Amino acid sequence: MNQKSNRNLEKDVDKSRRTLLKTFLAGTALFALENALSPLNTFAQQRNSHQTLKAVRYMAVHPAGVGFTQSVASGDPTSSGAMLWTRVDPDITGIDAVSAEHPNQNITEWLGNGTVKNTDFIEKGQAVMVEISKSSDFSTTVLTGFTPVWKDFDHIVRLDVDGHLEPSTSYYYRFTTKNGFISQTGRFKTLPAEADNSPVKFAYITCQDYTNGYFNALDHLADEELDFVVHVGDYIYESVGDPLYQSPIEGRKIVLPGGGIKARTIEDYRTIYRVYRQDGDLQKLHEKHSMIGIWDDHEFANDTYFPAIAPDDSLSPDPERRLVANQVWYEYMPARVMFDKELPFDQSIKIYRSFKIGSMAELIMTDERLYRSPHPCGPATTDKYFSSGCSDISNPNRSMLGTEQREWFLSKLASSDAVWKIWGNEVQFAVLKLFGRHLNLDAWDGYDAERRRISQHLKTFNVKNVIALTGDFHTFDAALMKEDYINDPDSEAVGVELMVGSVTSSNLREALRNALNNVPTNSSPIPLPVLDELIRVLKGRLGTVTTLTAELLLKELQGIIKLENPWMKLFDSTTHGYAVLELSQTKAVWTTYTVDQIETKGARKSLHWQCEIPRDKAELRVLEAGKLLNLS
Numbered sequence: 001m002n003q004k005s006n007r008n009l010e011k012d013v014d015k016s017r018r019t020l021l022k023t024f025l026a027g028t029a030l031f032a033l034e035n036a037l038s039p040l041n042t043f044a045q046q047r048n049s050h051q052t053l054k055a056v057r058y059m060a061v062h063p064a065g066v067g068f069t070q071s072v073a074s075g076d077p078t079s080s081g082a083m084l085w086t087r088v089d090p091d092i093t094g095i096d097a098v099s100a101e102h103p104n105q106n107i108t109e110w111l112g113n114g115t116v117k118n119t120d121f122i123e124k125g126q127a128v129m130v131e132i133s134k135s136s137d138f139s140t141t142v143l144t145g146f147t148p149v150w151k152d153f154d155h156i157v158r159l160d161v162d163g164h165l166e167p168s169t170s171y172y173y174r175f176t177t178k179n180g181f182i183s184q185t186g187r188f189k190t191l192p193a194e195a196d197n198s199p200v201k202f203a204y205i206t207c208q209d210y211t212n213g214y215f216n217a218l219d220h221l222a223d224e225e226l227d228f229v230v231h232v233g234d235y236i237y238e239s240v241g242d243p244l245y246q247s248p249i250e251g252r253k254i255v256l257p258g259g260g261i262k263a264r265t266i267e268d269y270r271t272i273y274r275v276y277r278q279d280g281d282l283q284k285l286h287e288k289h290s291m292i293g294i295w296d297d298h299e300f301a302n303d304t305y306f307p308a309i310a311p312d313d314s315l316s317p318d319p320e321r322r323l324v325a326n327q328v329w330y331e332y333m334p335a336r337v338m339f340d341k342e343l344p345f346d347q348s349i350k351i352y353r354s355f356k357i358g359s360m361a362e363l364i365m366t367d368e369r370l371y372r373s374p375h376p377c378g379p380a381t382t383d384k385y386f387s388s389g390c391s392d393i394s395n396p397n398r399s400m401l402g403t404e405q406r407e408w409f410l411s412k413l414a415s416s417d418a419v420w421k422i423w424g425n426e427v428q429f430a431v432l433k434l435f436g437r438h439l440n441l442d443a444w445d446g447y448d449a450e451r452r453r454i455s456q457h458l459k460t461f462n463v464k465n466v467i468a469l470t471g472d473f474h475t476f477d478a479a480l481m482k483e484d485y486i487n488d489p490d491s492e493a494v495g496v497e498l499m500v501g502s503v504t505s506s507n508l509r510e511a512l513r514n515a516l517n518n519v520p521t522n523s524s525p526i527p528l529p530v531l532d533e534l535i536r537v538l539k540g541r542l543g544t545v546t547t548l549t550a551e552l553l554l555k556e557l558q559g560i561i562k563l564e565n566p567w568m569k570l571f572d573s574t575t576h577g578y579a580v581l582e583l584s585q586t587k588a589v590w591t592t593y594t595v596d597q598i599e600t601k602g603a604r605k606s607l608h609w610q611c612e613i614p615r616d617k618a619e620l621r622v623l624e625a626g627k628l629l630n631l632s
């Protein structure tokens with residue numbers, strides 16, 4: 001049966017079901033068996049006479065959202081579907097979910113496809129009913145089915161509806177339990193069909209330390225008209241009150257079951273995701289848009305590298321902790337990836353993946369943490385930040401991506417026939433030096449040999465229109481990607497890097513302010529001892545100035561950064577927000593938005609910057625009030 005006749009049949013089933021339920025129920029939770037009335041059953045029984053076939057339906061009796069404490073989410077859209085996600089709160093719903101070593105979404109039962117052959121988990125109420133509709137009132141549905149709730153995976157639901165839906169279409173979805181709990185309604189948009197060259201508009205975000213502020217940026221972002229949202233990592237912070245860089249604000253504290261300040265166990269990590277997903281602004285974002293997410297370090301541990309090393313805690317590998325962090329990321333992110341806890345941590349999950357967005361763009365998302373080599377000059381804080389460098393920076397045997405992923409990434413870049421090659425990149429690509437020292441060797445500056453390999457590859461294969469979307473550094477910046485920053489800084493750029501500031505994590509201004517006031521700084525991009533050193537050097541430069549404010553220090557610092565790193569066209573580490581990228585046949589337009597505060601709920605949004613990147617030219621044209629601003 002093709003999809004279209006499937007849908008027609010489903011509409012008929014829906015119609016007869018609604019008639020039945022109206023007369024049968026009058027508002028009670030119901031598990032209705034419609035054998036006698038359903039045209040589905042007649043059809044299916046003719047085809048599979050040996051099977052017991054039932055058309056069933058769960059009915060809501062509770063207000064929407066109750067029992068779905070973490071609401072709903074969707075992700076990884078394709079031209080014919082997306083991943084759908086929810087969590088059924090066992091404490092509220094009392095659900096007895098399905099126990100299994102591996103979630104197996106293939107046992108999802110779709111009403112109307114004539115192949116319902118095992119309704120056991122549906123009859124026991126171990127499933128949710130999922131409805132997908134083109135209208136927010138679900139007056140008609142294009143798909144209705146049942147999919148298990150996974151008890152051993154924190155009572156989550158993961159459902160891939162790829163292959164079921166139409167391209168470039170907005171859909172609504174919701175979940176219902178057998179005993180009458182119903183979720184909020186979510187919405188997502190499918191991607192354009194393969195040959196479609198329509199413009200694409202999406203947003204991207206990074207670094208959302210819950211304990212450091214309110215997700216006001218996400219509230220505004222949710223209201224944007226977008227095709228999807230990209231998250232380039234630090235979706236959660238594993239530490240919830242590390243005195244080295246955190247002092248949670250009132251009302252945003254997280255208490256871990258293990259009692260520590262960092263997540264170590266599966267219940268610790270789950271607690272963090274549950275709390276984050278109870279945030280109204282983050283919920284709103286997930287309800288309104290699908291998300292394509294990758295992790296950075298804090299989904300496991302600060303500055304992590306292979307083999308599962310959390311360098312702030314120990315220089316010995318901790319594969320068990322990494323494995324549970326992988327599992328919980330898999331449980332909570334609506335990503336089309338597999339997870340197998342029986343495998344070693346680095347094989348248990350593979351999050352790098354790509355998306356074809358019509359013929360306009362290919363979005364290539366990389367994993368820059370699971371396989372990466374150690375930091376080049378050593379694990380100490382001052383070896384990583386504000387470092388004078390060492391020879392291993394250019395050691396060709398060191399890698400951020402790992403051999404397998406690098407080969408995949410390079411071949412994706414060279415073989416894509418899309419106009420724009422968009423790279424979901426976690427950490428800064430462009431060189432960032434200050435007073436001749438490397439400001440951040442945890443970024444690509446610490447992996448120069450592999451960085452050159454990527455740039456040379458782009459040049460060799462004449463790959464045009466490459467844009468790297470970067471997060472991690474809690475700073476907005478726009479930079480040119482160069483093949484050789486140091487020896488040939490005037491060479492033609494091979495791409496453009498657009499870094500988005502953080503949602504809440506401390507920017508450099510906040511970090512400097514806190515360091516001046518001896519306050520433990522919140523999720524700073526640069527650790528406290530290094531900030532002190534930075535302040536010392538900046539003070540030396542400013543000389544006779546008596547009152548040193550964070551603003552003054554930052555102004556000095558930002559000026560020096562732009563002078564010393566001429567490929568960095570814009571740099572602003574004073575604010576929080578998100579970025580929007582619009583891609584068309586002739587240009588890419590990058591717009592950043594900021595919020596005026598994060599200390600309390602609710603903020604004003606402002607247009608921050610706008611830049612154009614013309615097609616086939618790796619150039620940044622900064623727009624101000626609709627005009628081009630010449631920066632050179």
Ligand SMILES: [Fe+2]
Pocket residue numbers: 207208234298472473474505
């Ligand atoms: Fe971060």
